[in-house]
Amino acid sequence: MEWTFWMAPGLLAVSFVTALLIFPLDEEQVRLRTALNLGGATLKLILVGVMAWGILTGHEFEARLSFVGELELVLRLDYLSLLFIVLSAILWFLTTVYAVGYLEQSPHRSRFFGFFSLCVTATMGIALAGNLVTFFVFYELLTVVTYPLVVHRGTGEALEGGRVYLLYTLTGGTVLLLGIAWLHSLTGPVEFVTGGQLADLAVERPATLRLIFLLIVGGLGVKAAIFPLHGWLPIAMVAPAPVSALLHAVAVVKAGAFGIVRVIFDVYGIEVADGLGLLAPLSLAAAVTILYGSVRALAQDDLKRLLAFSTVSQISYVALGVSLLGPVATAGGLVHLLHQGMMKVTLFFCAGILSETLGIHRVSEMRGVGRRMPLTMAAFTVAGFGMIGVPPVAGFISKWYLGLGALEAGQEWVVPLLALSGALNATYFLPIIGAAWFRSPEADWAEFDGPETDWMLLFPALATALLSLAAGVMAGLPFSPLWLTSFAVTEIHGP
Amino acid sequence: MTAGLLFDIALVVGLTIIAFRAIHAPDLFVGAVLYIVFGLLLALVWVRLNAPDLALAEAAIGAGITGAMLLDAVRQVGSPARRAPVLTRIGRVAPWAGAVGLGAVAAGALVTLEDRGGTLGEMVRGRVAESGVDHPVTAVLLVFRGYDTWLEVGVLLVAAIAVLGVRRTRVLVPSEPSSEAPPIATAAAGVLLPAGVLIGGFLLWTGSHAPGGAFQAAAVLAAMGILVSLLGRPPLASLSALRLRLLLVCGFTTFLAAGVVGLLVEDAFLRYPAAAAGWIITVIELAVTVSIAASLVLLFAGGRDRAADEAAG
């Protein structure tokens, strides 16, 4: 078999094998474990680089494995997958570094990093899945392997968080499976093909297809935290900071959003979905979620809860973008997959640094923290501006394209929505940032010398903040997220 | 209506009434005695229905050994369960409805069965000569369906192991000091035992060409053993744990070994080489008789093991 066959399974195998090697390690084998972790993450980055180069130079990466009956497990790289694996590989590397520093003294580190690596495996599987069943397999796997991470602390609160998380995601998964199985019974195996393959069926049985869409997107919407299915996300915040970062930026929430993208573009096809009248309700749900998340975030004092509601709001930009017709809106939605990931991961890194170093968990405790931790707060500021949509940070690019795309699609109502959401974001981020820099500290933080916190924590936060900035500033240049997105947009809408 | 038919009807009615009385007798001891009568009547039915093998087995095992076990059990656990609660009308009617429903459906299906002929039985009769024995029932039991019989010996073995597990013991413990046995009973046993062995041996020998065989012989032997154990000296109590186990297991394993001989020589499990079929069957029957008798004695005496009950209670 060609080397192109083995690349996608190899990408999964790297993190899977890492997990298998880490599980049996003793707690005390810190160096070996760290070496394995970073080695695996680096190898993954290299493989992703090779695959990115490969697809841009016209290679096709596809692996098929017969599963049950006519069903196959398919791993295939297309431009949409590429967006997701690039994001995952980069952020994973940084999150691993961060987690090694963050969990230095905590118990059960082998278990933690084992499941952490399994989590990457599942995410990569979701990204590369070439048909609905493969997607579902990895999607559910992700649910399961994330659970031990959510309850990692083992406290009553953590267990409760885990319970709610499972209740939502497993129920969502079940609804999703119902939809998938039903669709299969009508069409046979559903491959991800641009434009979908349901055009004939849409004429014959439009009502059934609408119901199936509701089941599938409803199931995916749980992980994508679309209102009113978002309830688990703020509660799952009890997880350690690197896990939260992961859940929000790359893994769970993204998996849901990515699934919605796949279903609209590659299962139903954008024309069929529009023809069935499915996109308008979805964009409406997304709009409601954007506002709802922002409004709820306003009222939060707990920093991580605030960030969680911010995620609820931000992730729906993706759904909004893909449910508006037209290439520009699509670009805005897809690029936000990447932009939101980089910005949100930065914010969670910073929140973790604050709680680890100074014991700060609440917004009200952050006054003057900028003087004590200037680098951390600089990163926080960049990411916060990005969330608001201040140029030239990445978030501005997303919103700009979304707005333009909406106008192009004749959906003028989106523009005031974006403005309002931006204003709301500003209403909760700006006071935090302002207080951190310009108010005098109340708490008596011990004098410090040397770096403001462990470099293992600080470096990833700075790196992602810089990436967020660079993604905005250099949006027009090759290798920017927008540039990567443009290939996917061409794939979907044609040149 | 012929006299024979009238007799059949009377037998069936009697069976039914006695069965009902046995289950619902206020005194459980009476119930057990009635069950023995039930077993004997059933043996009579088997005679009426041309099944003398069964009549023997029923009298010895169904009525005799089961009856002895019941009587002995009732001595210990005979106190009636607390008064049954007053049943509601539904509580009284529902069991009757269920029972009558099942019985009626089954009897209905049986009554309407057509006799289509061409049964297995006819085939067996046609091929008895090939089996190496003359008696068709024995041919079915030990040759054509020897596999069933082997497994059935296994059932007895499992029951014996399980009873040892219930008692949590390896050996039979005499339930009462042997000296307390009345001398007359001991003397009676002295006469009965050889007689029993003799009868058992006869039944075993005759089984190959006439009614009788390993089960009946074993039942008679076991009955003797039970009689002796009622005197407080279970015949197996003096055996070491290993010897007891050997005795219990020898029927099943001999049968198995004979099967393997067939497998090696004739390339078919439980196929007896034509020249030696008679001999092999005799050996099997002998071993099976010993094992069954030992198992039945153990099942009886192992269950009654009072010393352990008192220690545990």
Place this chain on the structure above:
Amino acid sequence: MSSYVVYVVGAGLLLVVGVHGALTARHLVRLILALNVMSGGVFLALIAISARGAGSAAGPDPVPQALVLTGIVVAVSITAFVLALARRIHALSGRTSLSEEDLE
């Protein structure tokens, strides 16, 4: 009416008595008696079938007879085991029935 019908109806009657007993009896020994009566009914059905073709010169069908012989041995094995169990339960707890409240 032939004797086949008589005995088959008899089998049905024994089943009725046995099943009714199994459903209503509380004392373990009564339950065991009821189940044995049921098995008596089943055996009777088999032997009635065996004797059905007895009009022919060949005699009764040996196969059901062999089956019932096996069945009798199986029944006595189970009865013995269950009785031993009942006695053990009585020795340990004084119970003689399966119902929860029936402690003596």
Place this chain on the structure above:
Amino acid sequence: MIVTMVLLPFLGGCLAFLLRRTAPFVAVLGAASVAATAAMLAVGVWRSGPRIYAIGGWGAPIGIELVADGLSAIMLLTSAVVVLAVSVYSIGYHEHDDSDAWHPGEGFWPLALILWGALNVLFLSADVFNLYVALELMTLAAVGLVVLSGGEAALMAAMRYALAAFAASMMYLLGVAILYGAYGRLDLDGLATVVSPEPAAFVAAALIGGALLLKTALFPLHFWLPRAHAAAPAPVSALLSSLVVTGSFYLFLRLWTGVFSTIAVPAAGQFVGALGAGAILWGSLQALRQQHLKVMIAYSTVAQVGYLFLPIPLLTSAATTPDGALLWGIDAWNGGIYHAISHALAKAAMFLAAGTIVHALGSDRIVGISGIARQLPITTYAFGIAGMTLIGLPPSGGFVAKWLLLSAAFASGQWWWAVVILAGGVLTAGYIFLVLGQELSLAGTDQPVELSKVPRSMEYAAFSLAVASLLLGLRVIEPIALLQAGLPFVEGG
């Protein structure tokens, strides 16, 4: 080769009974060699179709035949694997039983091996009366094993089990009597050709079917199961919940699609399916309410038994619809059996894991197992992975089964079974993660409880079974292909 799979377990059982010190070696060696033989048989059946073996060379109908088709082969293989793991586990479990006094291990080894032999007889036999003897042998050995716990609860549970099973056996035998009376033969293949829709056949089918439902403990005939399976020693619980239940289900499926295929009406299929649905919901809800780990797992068995019977309505309607067999019958068949073997592996793993926890803690109250993941990580993983299979999460054998059943349900238009399957999965997740959460919990474990030492072999035995149930979900082609050998309802299958 076929018959050795019957002989070896029985031979081992006798040896283990006679020479009790050799029992563990005999068991492990026997299980390993039978597993190897079963694997060879499976390959043979897969390549060249079902095999027939005439005991004594007589051949049906006068003698008894053994038939090994794909279904038999996969069941034989599964039970050999389970018995192998349970044997390895039991060496540790009965470790301290070396004293001179009687100990439960003495009963365990011979009875467990004979129980297994009886199962193998059951999986191979092609004769309704021989199957009766096999059922009796299996049941009596099973009850004898439950008793070994020795407590009053175990004895009462065993009594209930024994009486229920005895009553069921009588019903089964009555059905056999009626079949013999009507058709004059006992071999399955022969009966299948002559059974026709007439009162006697319907009554026989109802009696035999009802008896097997009682023995499989399908709701609402499950009353005897939870206590018996919970009160038994852990290795016994594993054997009962994974294999014995599967054995009687196997027979039900075999007869329903074989002897009674011409008289199985869709309404009866729907009825059995409805009982299965009731079992899934009732068993899962009961499992959620339990405070003792082993009782919870036993109720989980009640629920999972329900899944076993969901293919029945689908198979029945497939047989009465043109093209139904191809459209969904095969999927239902594969799905049902796949569920049976996945459940067998996973449930055995779960009971063994629970036994390890009880062994270590001395109690099986679910609230008491807080933080056990720290001391017994392998056991926790075993429990978790087995749980994934039971829930039907990918990638596990349970998911494959669920998918096949879902496909069949939709293809046949009987979407209501799909809803039941999925709802059951969510409920299962409820009780599995309740336990897993407790295991991972660190709350209130500041002073770690004293744990008895647990041999590693016990932990790894459970873990291997759990992993095996997971692998069934990753390598599906071969088992499914094997199941097509001797498919009962497809021409030339």
